[in-house]
Amino acid sequence: xxxxxxxxxxxxxxxxxxxxxxxxxxxxxxxxxxxxxxxxxxxxxxxxxxxxxxxxxxxxxxxxxxxxxxxxxxxxxxxxxxxxxxxxxxxxxxxxxxxxxxxxxxxxxxxxxxxxxxxxxxxxxxxxxx
Amino acid sequence: xxxxxxxxxxxxxxxxxxxxxxxxxxxxxxxxxxxxxxxxxxxxxxxxxxxxxxxxxxxxxxxxxxxxxxxxxxxxxxxxxxxxxxxxxxxxxxxxxxxxxxxxxxxxxxxxxxxxxxxxxxxxxxxxxx
DNA sequence: TTTTTTGCAAACCATTTGCAATTAG
DNA sequence: CTAATTGCAAATGGTTTGCAAAAAA
Numbered sequence: 001x002x003x004x005x006x007x008x009x010x011x012x013x014x015x016x017x018x019x020x021x022x023x024x025x026x027x028x029x030x031x032x033x034x035x036x037x038x039x040x041x042x043x044x045x046x047x048x049x050x051x052x053x054x055x056x057x058x059x060x061x062x063x064x065x066x067x068x069x070x071x072x073x074x075x076x077x078x079x080x081x082x083x084x085x086x087x088x089x090x091x092x093x094x095x096x097x098x099x100x101x102x103x104x105x106x107x108x109x110x111x112x113x114x115x116x117x118x119x120x121x122x123x124x125x126x127x128x129x130x
Numbered sequence: 131x132x133x134x135x136x137x138x139x140x141x142x143x144x145x146x147x148x149x150x151x152x153x154x155x156x157x158x159x160x161x162x163x164x165x166x167x168x169x170x171x172x173x174x175x176x177x178x179x180x181x182x183x184x185x186x187x188x189x190x191x192x193x194x195x196x197x198x199x200x201x202x203x204x205x206x207x208x209x210x211x212x213x214x215x216x217x218x219x220x221x222x223x224x225x226x227x228x229x230x231x232x233x234x235x236x237x238x239x240x241x242x243x244x245x246x247x248x249x250x251x252x253x254x255x256x257x258x259x260x
Numbered sequence: 261t262t263t264t265t266t267g268c269a270a271a272c273c274a275t276t277t278g279c280a281a282t283t284a285g
Numbered sequence: 286c287t288a289a290t291t292g293c294a295a296a297t298g299g300t301t302t303g304c305a306a307a308a309a310a
Contacts, residue, residue, distance in 0.1 A: 002285090004283085004290065006283080006290065025275080040293065041275085042275090042291080042293080042294095043290080043291055043292070045275060046290080046291085061191040061193055064191070065274065065275095065300075067274085078246045079248075079251065083251065083253075083255075086251070088251070097230075097245060098247075100227075107252030107255060108252060110247050111250070112247070113246070113247050114208075115243070116192065116210060116245075117208070117209045117242070117243050118209075118210045118242040118244075119211070119238055119239045119240040120212060120238070120241070121211040121213065122237030122238060123213075123214070124211055124212075125237060127213070132310090133264090134263090134265065134308085135310095136308080154299090171267090171268095171299095176265080176301090177265095179301095195274070195300090196299065
């Protein structure tokens with residue numbers, strides 16, 4: 001079960017960690033192939049899964065059925081532009097989460113905002129599962 | 131292009147708007163069939179799409195590739211329990227968005243939090259597309 | 261009648277998986 | 286040597302689509 005060092009694994013990790021555009025699996029495959037021409041789709045997905053399991057990357061479900069991958073694991077938010085379609089990282093200068101008004105002040109036209117929390121609900125917290 | 135009133139459309143809308151568990155398409159199909167036994171998968175998806183286009187419901191991409199549907203359109207956040215797996219609405223009593231500490235105080239054990247903003251970035255705001 | 265909507269089944273497409281061959285340790 | 290990883294190709298599974306028949310307007 002131990003993790004083995006392979007050219008493919010290292011390439012996938014490096015591509016995701018260097019990317020600043022939240023690429024999807026296809027884009028990652030293409031970039032990895034620039035270095036290791038023979039990698040297959042399955043290998044890319046398997047390695048992305050491993051990296052996510054190890055907490056080295058995050059899988060983003062922005063919209064639609066195609067996942068995007070994020071190499072930045074520090075807590076941060078995202079902005080999806082309806083104009084150019086890019087997904088960008090929002091890094092608060094001050095500790096704490098960004099707010100709608102704070103972004104408006106920096107020039108963003110925020111039209112929607114969704115927030116999702118993950119964890120244990122009050123019932124599960126005091127009950128069975130960990 | 132005008133919208134026609136059909137049994138199927140009304141049933142889909144009613145099922146989603148009455149649901150408080152953020153059902154997926156399969157669950158909605160099952161519930162709609164309790165009233166209109168003959169509805170097909172395609173019809174359900176087409177009507178969900180229309181409702182979302184009209185802003186009557188929201189499509190949620192919580193995790194994985196299976197969408198969930200939300201009949202509550204007022205601004206609110208979501209909590210996904212790692213224990214029981216339920217997705218619940220978080221409705222702030224006071225205007226404004228819920229925060230991590232606020233939820234902790236009410237008994238939630240928050241382990242992750244993601245925030246996504248949609249709109250126009252500063253460049254697109256002052257540029258071409260509306 | 262005219263146009264939208266339906267049901268069915270096939271198509272799509274991102275992701276997953278089985279398996280034999282490779283390869284890291 | 287032996288267990289993990291790969292490439293390939295086939296399978297999955299949620300969602301979409303083409304089309305002729307049914308139903309609104």
